[in-house]
Amino acid sequence: MKVIKIDKEEWAKGVLALADTWQIFGPAKEKDYHEFKILGKGELPDLNFQNTRLSPKNMVFPQSEDMLEYTLDETKQDHHIMKEVKKDYPRVAVIGIRPCDARAISLVKMNFDTQEYKEPYWLKKYESAIFVGVACDNPHSTCFCTTAGCGPYNEEGLDVLLVDADADYLVKPLTEKGEKLLQAAGWQNESGDQSIIESKKSLAEAKIVTQVVTDKLKDRKLLDLHAADFWEDISFACINCGACAYICPTCWCFDIQDEVHWKSGKRIRNWDSCMFPLFTLHTTGHNPRGTKVQRVRQRFMHKLKYFVDKYEKGIMCAGCGRCVRQCPVNIDIRKVCNLMNNWG
Amino acid sequence: MLEYINKIREIAERALREKKVDMVIGFRKGTMPMMNEPCFIKNPDQVESLVWDSNCGINLANYLTDRTEKIAVIAKGCDSRSIVTHITENKIKRDQLFIIGVPCKGMIDKRKVASETALRNKGEIDKVTEVSGKVIVNVDETETSFDRTDVLQQNCALCIHRNPVIYDELAGDLVEEQKVADRYEDVRKIESMSLDEKQNYFKELLSSCIRCYACKNACPLCYCPTCFVDEAKPQWLGKGQEPVDIQTFHFLRAYHCAGRCTDCGACERACPVGINMRILTRKLEKDSLEQFGWESGLSLEKRPPLDTWNSEDPDDFIK
């Protein structure tokens, strides 16, 4: 197991070198929070954070993505014929992504990369990206990654894992892509000690103070959970905004809109949320999920039951805790998960 | 204000037991520091789960519209004025409601507490408690203490209607109303900006908006079955991240609240990215006051200015 050791100076030099080949997408401090953004030349990712306010999912899945374009000008030869928007897909190094967000991206990939259909925009962005994760030594009290199929040192979805060992960084390449990145950064000193990583991992995992129980979710009958009597109580506070779905790294629902300016137009993919009343509204006015309790139940059933039944990947949640911290009315997925697991 | 909870529980228990109401809408303890979760109870045995403290900033009138039951609701000054607006707008009937009035001393701003604490102590806030007018914040082993009045939400610091204007029973004695010299100092600052400065200011203000609509949905007055942002025939504005669409949403929503907004601050509280959109609604509140002498939600008898015409209405815009 190769573990590279670099000091903080080599780190800075390496990131600078990487910027020649990759755009660097990393966390930056904005007022009281950290957010992911494309960093300027010479700017280093600020790794002094617990987690960003919004997830880095907008790197592969931007909030608003132009997909197709067309002209409505009937004097043009190709009027009303839709074309794919030509885009560049520059190589992007996502440096500073937490293991929970990386696992979330692999979960979302299952939606956009199927046997029958491949989502071209999401996949092209994903393939042009390389993920350098930063292990979590100081998890938040709302982090429950260890019981959500993940952990503060989890390697799923990452090409490289970076561990902060005080004076140095320990860098672990996980894939071929990761190896190439280390070469490009000039990080080759293989004197890193794997056992340090192991012991820091145990320390970090012990710091996770909150858990969810998911062992019985698969066995619970879908229709029984759906008919459970706790949904009314759980859903009362919900204001049906899109905050939870938008900040959640594993939520992927989207809307498709045509926007026209004068005679030219675009077909755009925007984030959407099952929480909005409009989400399932038919043109006839019929709405299968017209009430708040149906919509709130849908979100939790999808994440904690339908996804569990459909794929063998556990719950559709990486335990990042953002929704717990940001929900305007403090609806807590940990509480709902435990209620669902222990129901019946 | 913390002492209100016993009275609130007692009133709620009595109202349910005597079958005066079918349900009580209030708050229960949240799972995060400085957060409480709106909840309902239907059983008098459940009143112990109700809480009341300085983290009850969400406007519970939001949960009343179009309900058909008899409801007891806990209402601070601003909430009670929203209820008056609801009754005036026929969204709920007065005789459906049993209002437990709370003379409010203000709610604390969790973002302000967090950022002030971060200046003094690095680390996650473990616990926030309130004792005798002081807000005590625990970060690991350290404790930081603030004067309550220094960390209030801005709308509470400027509030001149802390006592409920309509209620069936009070949870505590009425409090003295604050005297605020100029409630609109920050609005005036922006009014005096040049057009370019204003454009930049609003662009900056709304730059992090993710169109989650938490602000709109937390607002008790935004109850349209189909909001203008969701209209399709015709479509009013785009749903993406175009700055013009984002600004249109916020400006138009503020206009739709003109003469109705009671500055409860639920919108700013709800916003996950901390946008101070109250600057827009307060501009319109100031205009309502200066042009029509109107403060919303104070009277069940008077019709709001956008409902009525009066020969004294300002008409200097007619050139």
Added chain:
Amino acid sequence: MQNPYLPYPVRIDDIIIETEDKNLKTFKFVFLNKGDEEKFSYNPGQFAELSIPGKGEIPIGIASSPVEKGFVKFTVFKAGVVTSYLHTMKKGDIMGIRGPLGNSYPWDVMEGKNIFIIGGGFAFTTLRSSIVYMLDPANRDKFGNIDVVYGARTPGMLLYKDELIAWEKRDDINMHLTIDTEAPNWNYHVGMGPGIAEKVGPKGDSNTYAIACGPPIMIKFTLPVLEKLGFSPDKTILSLENRMKCGIGMCGRCGIGKELVCKDGPVFTLSEIQSTPREY
């Protein structure tokens, strides 16, 4: 990789107003690019997204049959933004079609079996596709008896009237057309679809499949009839509708329980529907 959002460009070749209230039109499309028609090869029961640049897309069942070459047909009801605009379009206009999407009726399982089709109102589109497919000389031998009950409010609201009358005269298919109340010059049944189905329908046995397609109210009253006739839930086939956008199982909008109506459906057996939540 083929971009699944990119529609095949098509031209409107013909428009027929199907019903007396003019709210239903059948559009005949031809593909602009050679080779697209073959890429669009489909089976009866599938749907496609009709794509109008600048307006949006609508998921509509394919009314033409794979045995009909050179064009595709869709019957569209005027309801919302996109359908209303489509109804104003003319012959020669250009738009797009994405598809075929969804699963089709289970033709492999239904081979060698008797088929009982019950349709109502303007949900008859994919049923037309199915009937034309089965009656084609190349396919007729693959199926046993074919019984059809198709009802509408008035004669003027029936779709594909000329074809219905032609099928009624054939002896290799039992057509039962019905309207809700008496009308002049009407020579067929009178009465609601489910009631007629109970009277004339074949018994449900291991050799017979029932396909029901119609508005929710019709389905509601047809299911007990099918049960009475002896059709088991796994031999009762339904086609669901739901609000859709992507049509390729990614945007999450049309999900019911574990199923996505655009990808795992729209065709489901009754037993599959009975094990999902009633959110459709």
